[in-house]
Amino acid sequence: EAQVTQNPRYLITVTGKKLTVTCSQNMNHEYMSWYRQDPGLGLRQIYYSMNVEVTDKGDVPEGYKVSRKEKRNFPLILESPSPNQTSLYFCASAFRGNGGWPQHFGDGTRLSIL
Amino acid sequence: SQQGEEDPQALSIQEGENATMNCSYKTSINNLQWYRQNSGRGLVHLILIRSNEREKHSGRLRVTLDTSKKSSSLLITASRAADTASYFCATDPSSGSARQLTFGSGTQLTVLP
Numbered sequence: 001e002a003q004v005t006q007n008p009r010y011l012i013t014v015t016g017k018k019l020t021v022t023c024s025q026n027m028n029h030e031y032m033s034w035y036r037q038d039p040g041l042g043l044r045q046i047y048y049s050m051n052v053e054v055t056d057k058g059d060v061p062e063g064y065k066v067s068r069k070e071k072r073n074f075p076l077i078l079e080s081p082s083p084n085q086t087s088l089y090f091c092a093s094a095f096r097g098n099g100g101w102p103q104h105f106g107d108g109t110r111l112s113i114l
Numbered sequence: 115s116q117q118g119e120e121d122p123q124a125l126s127i128q129e130g131e132n133a134t135m136n137c138s139y140k141t142s143i144n145n146l147q148w149y150r151q152n153s154g155r156g157l158v159h160l161i162l163i164r165s166n167e168r169e170k171h172s173g174r175l176r177v178t179l180d181t182s183k184k185s186s187s188l189l190i191t192a193s194r195a196a197d198t199a200s201y202f203c204a205t206d207p208s209s210g211s212a213r214q215l216t217f218g219s220g221t222q223l224t225v226l227p
Contacts, residue, residue, distance in 0.1 A: 004156070035217075042202065042219040043157075059216075090156055099164040100145040100206050103215065105156030 002027045006091050006106035013081060014114050021076045021109050023091035031094040031101060032074040033058070034066065036087040037108075043090065049074055081113045118146075118203040118218030126224040134192040135221040137203035138183075144206045146179055146190050151200045151220070160188075160201075193225045 004025045013019055025032065033048040033059075046057030049068040063085055065077040074093075078085060089109045094101040121136045136147070149157040163186065163192045164168045164180045170177045176189040190197055200220040207214045 033215075040219060043217040092157075098162050100147065100162045101215065102147060102162050103149075103157070104158040104159065107156045107223070108154075 002103050002104070004091055004106035005092050006089075006109050008109060009107065010110050012114065013058075015082055016080050017052065019078050019081060019111075021078075021089060021111070023074045023076065023106060024072050025074075025093040025103065025104070026072065027093060027095070028071065029053075029093035029095045030071070031103075032068065033092045033094075033103070034064070034074070034076045035090045036060065037090060038087050046076070046089075077110075081111075082101070083113050085098040086111060086113045118205050118216065120201070120203060120218045120221040122221060123219070124222045124224070126226065127193055127195060129195055129225055129227050131193055133193050133197070133225070135188045135201050135223070137186045137188070137202075138220060139186075139205045141186065141205075141207065143181070145216055146177075146186050147204045147206065147215070148175075148177060148186075149202045149204060149217075151202065153199070157202065162175075193223075195225050195227045197223060198225045199223060 007022045017056040030051050034046040035043040037043050044060045047066040049055045091106045094103040118139045120195045147162045148160045151157045161172045161177050163177050174191045178185045200216050200222050202220045204215050204217045
């Protein structure tokens with residue numbers, strides 16, 4: 001089954017404790033991206049990657065890191081999490097098709113930073 | 115900043131009725147996409163309409179695009195309780211880069227049985 005898998009689905013942690021949210025896709029998609037979703041603000045892009053070893057900032061990259069060492073994986077790293085990073089996070093992947101890049105999303109990771 | 119803005123923010127209808135949601139955006143686009151999000155789940159791509167298209171259908175979905183007004187609408191015909199979800203428009207800018215897919219804040223649709 002074609003899917004984007006995120007882990008963990010839920011995490012409660014404390015300020016300053018480094019954490020990693022993993023994302024893996026099995027569709028051989030070139031493009032992967034991370035978003036955060038906050039009430040009233042919709043989805044905002046954090047980082048994206050057009051291919052292996054190619055990453056770039058989205059609209060809200062501060063406080064986050066990513067890496068793309070393999071095509072299927074795109075982990076999101078919070079080196080020193082803070083309460084304002086409490087949010088619902090989504091990973092997505094895409095390939096160019098139908099005149100655009102329709103995205104496939106994971107089921108989300110709900111992070112609470114205390 | 116948000117490129118797409120959906121209207122209304124919330125919509126409640128009876129099963130069998132049609133639901134219409136609107137999206138307005140500010141800058142030129144390569145294409146516009148609609149997504150559905152069920153509670154607690156990730157977004158699901160519904161339909162993509164290119165800037166040179168005016169209308170597109172997919173099953174019970176009908177999407178229109180008016181680039182002169184910078185607006186799009188999503189019509190769901192003969193709605194079902196299972197259509198209850200949030201619906202988002204997302205714009206892909208003229209450069210055609212996947213990188214700048216920008217989402218609106220969504221319309222919450224409730225279909226009452």
